[in-house]
Amino acid sequence: MHKAIVLLSGGLDSAVTAAIAVSKEGAQNVAFLHVNYGQRTEARELRSFNELSDHYGVEKRLVADISYLKEIGGSALTDESIDVPAHGGTDAVPVTYVPFRNAHLLSIAVSWAEVLGATEVYIGAVEEDSSGYPDCREGFFNAFTSVVSLGTKPGSGISIKTPLIHMRKSEIVKKGLALAAPLRLTWSCYKDSELACGVCDSCALRLRGFGEAGEADPIPYAAHGAS
Amino acid sequence: MHKAIVLLSGGLDSAVTAAIAVSKEGAQNVAFLHVNYGQRTEARELRSFNELSDHYGVEKRLVADISYLKEIGGSALTDESIDVPAHGGTDAVPVTYVPFRNAHLLSIAVSWAEVLGATEVYIGAVEEDSSGYPDCREGFFNAFTSVVSLGTKPGSGISIKTPLIHMRKSEIVKKGLALAAPLRLTWSCYKDSELACGVCDSCALRLRGFGEAGEADPIPYAAHGAS
Numbered sequence: 001m002h003k004a005i006v007l008l009s010g011g012l013d014s015a016v017t018a019a020i021a022v023s024k025e026g027a028q029n030v031a032f033l034h035v036n037y038g039q040r041t042e043a044r045e046l047r048s049f050n051e052l053s054d055h056y057g058v059e060k061r062l063v064a065d066i067s068y069l070k071e072i073g074g075s076a077l078t079d080e081s082i083d084v085p086a087h088g089g090t091d092a093v094p095v096t097y098v099p100f101r102n103a104h105l106l107s108i109a110v111s112w113a114e115v116l117g118a119t120e121v122y123i124g125a126v127e128e129d130s131s132g133y134p135d136c137r138e139g140f141f142n143a144f145t146s147v148v149s150l151g152t153k154p155g156s157g158i159s160i161k162t163p164l165i166h167m168r169k170s171e172i173v174k175k176g177l178a179l180a181a182p183l184r185l186t187w188s189c190y191k192d193s194e195l196a197c198g199v200c201d202s203c204a205l206r207l208r209g210f211g212e213a214g215e216a217d218p219i220p221y222a223a224h225g226a227s
Numbered sequence: 228m229h230k231a232i233v234l235l236s237g238g239l240d241s242a243v244t245a246a247i248a249v250s251k252e253g254a255q256n257v258a259f260l261h262v263n264y265g266q267r268t269e270a271r272e273l274r275s276f277n278e279l280s281d282h283y284g285v286e287k288r289l290v291a292d293i294s295y296l297k298e299i300g301g302s303a304l305t306d307e308s309i310d311v312p313a314h315g316g317t318d319a320v321p322v323t324y325v326p327f328r329n330a331h332l333l334s335i336a337v338s339w340a341e342v343l344g345a346t347e348v349y350i351g352a353v354e355e356d357s358s359g360y361p362d363c364r365e366g367f368f369n370a371f372t373s374v375v376s377l378g379t380k381p382g383s384g385i386s387i388k389t390p391l392i393h394m395r396k397s398e399i400v401k402k403g404l405a406l407a408a409p410l411r412l413t414w415s416c417y418k419d420s421e422l423a424c425g426v427c428d429s430c431a432l433r434l435r436g437f438g439e440a441g442e443a444d445p446i447p448y449a450a451h452g453a454s
Contacts, residue, residue, distance in 0.1 A: 062298065068291035068335060074342035093380050099341040100334060100378055107330040108295060114326040115301035135378040143377050146370040151327055151362040153320050 002060055003029040004120035004161075005109045010034070010048025011188045012206055013164055016172050017124035019181035020163050022056050031060035031116060033109050037101065038070025039077045040084070044193035051185040060116075064108050074099050077190060084191045087204030094131050096190055096201060102135035103144070106160065110148050113158050122161045129168040129209070131201050138165050169209025177215065184218035195222040229287055230256040231347035231388075232336045237261070237275025238415045239433055240391055243399050244351035246408035247390050249283050258287035258343060260336050264328065265297025266304045267311070271420035278412040287343075291335050301326050304417060311418045314431030321358050323417055323428060329362035330371070333387065337375050340385050349388045356395040356436070358428050365392050396436025404442065411445035422449040 004025045008014045021030050034049040036042050046063065053061055069078055075098040076082040082095055102125065109121040125136045134140065145160050152158060164172055176183050188206045189196035196203050198221040210217040231252045235241045248257050261276040263269050273290065280288055296305055302325040303309040309322055329352065336348040352363045361367065372387050379385060391399055403410050415433045416423035423430050425448040437444040 062295065064293075064295035064298075066291075066293065066295075068289065068293075069338060071289065071291075072335075072339050072342050074338075097380070099338040099380075100375075101338070103334040103337065103374060103378055104331070107327060107334050108299075110330065111296065111301075111326040111328070112299050115299050134380060137377065140374065140377040143370065143373040147330060147367065147374055148327070150364065150367040150370050151330055153324070153326075153361060 002031045002116045002118050005113045006122040008032045010045040012186050013124035015186045016176040019179040021122045027056050032058045034063045036065045038067040048187045055182050086199045087201045097133050170212035173209045173213040229258045229343045229345050232340045233349040235259045237272040240351035242413045243403040246406040248349045254283050259285050261290045263292045265294040271414050275414045282409050313426045314428045324360050397439035400436045400440040
């Protein structure tokens with residue numbers, strides 16, 4: 001009996017979301033879902049997913065491959081010819097945006113939930129203190145909930161949970177530490193897989209979050225990013 | 228410059244939808260998208276997709292693989308241990324329903340549309356004279372349109388077109404013939420790939436549509452289904 005699906009990329013936000021789901025539902029009642037989409041750090045993120053799943057003793061796991069997103073391209077994360085920029089660009093929607101990605105992630109989670117009989121889908125999206133991706137906004141998730149209600153079997157009763165949506169990164173760090181989430185196992189860097197670059201949008205937001213929380217980030221950074 | 232994406236499974240409905248899109252937008256302005264999801268007749272449907280694309284001279288094609296839907300299972304189309312029933316069951320939602328499938332198809336089409344700059348996504352869903360799948364209802368597509376508007380870049384302006392949604396099968400057949408769609412190249416059978424079985428839900432609805440239209444179905448059927 002699996003009550004909840006957790007979308008777990010292996011980054012800070014999804015790891016804290018997993019910690020919240022496990023604390024609320026119990027590790028034996030959750031299933032972890034990871035999606036490879038041809039992103040630069042795919043193998044590193046998968047390693048974090050497996051290590052986090054092992055940590056929580058979650059046996060029910062699915063790794064889905066949607067590498068067609070790499071073929072579609074249009075993002076610095078899936079197209080090697082587009083550079084991953086340093087944090088601080090002024091574009092409303094940065095080039096690291098993967099077009100409509102979260103709709104794919106949610107669709108997979110909802111299909112799996114419907115078959116397992118799960119009623120909750122957790123996703124660690126953040127609107128407040130984020131990169132400005134359109135598919136990370138609360139309105140998107142609310143609209144998607146209507147789609148789920150209309151597009152699944154009557155009575156499936158699946159809802160989308162976004163526990164971090166209005167948190168700042170520093171609050172996410174604190175929440176993770178309060179729940180004893182193994183943040184050393186997470187990976188957030190968009191660009192590199194050995195040492196986090198420290199300068200991409202994802203690293204910069206993460207480092208700022210740890211800094212504002214007054215905590216040390218336990219993952220290794222390249223020298224120029226470890227300031 | 229591709230203005231429209233057409234989801235083309237290779238069945239009757241999607242072929243007529245492609246004919247409508249080509250007649251409205253021009254073959255040079257459309258891109259055809261096919262999705263393999265581990266269904267029983269995957270190879271046969273892909274053949275129809277390619278033959279239909281060749282017929283229309285559409286060069287811009289994408290074949291996306293979401294075989295995780297087979298791993299998720301829960302449908303007679305993707306799980307060989309669940310029999311494809313003959314037409315006429317009384318279940319509100321038949322076992323051939325693939326959980327939330329159309330959300331996956333639309334998500335892929337929308338991501339591709341966003342990258343290509345296309346503003347229309349055509350899907351050949353039918354609510355009126357169909358199997359009763361929840362993700363084939365007009366309300367589902369309307370709700371999905373809101374998700375697209377909220378979850379893509381501002382100004383992307385992508386809309387979902389469901390030209391067949393309120394048509395009976397007989398009207399779809401007539402529309403296809405009026406547009407000279409090559410219906411001989413299509414494949415609808417859920418079960419078999421050489422001769423259509425003639426008795427599954429999809430064959431039965433198709434045969435009734437041709438019958439009501441007073442037209443002969445040009446594809447080959449097994450003897451017991453060709454009545």
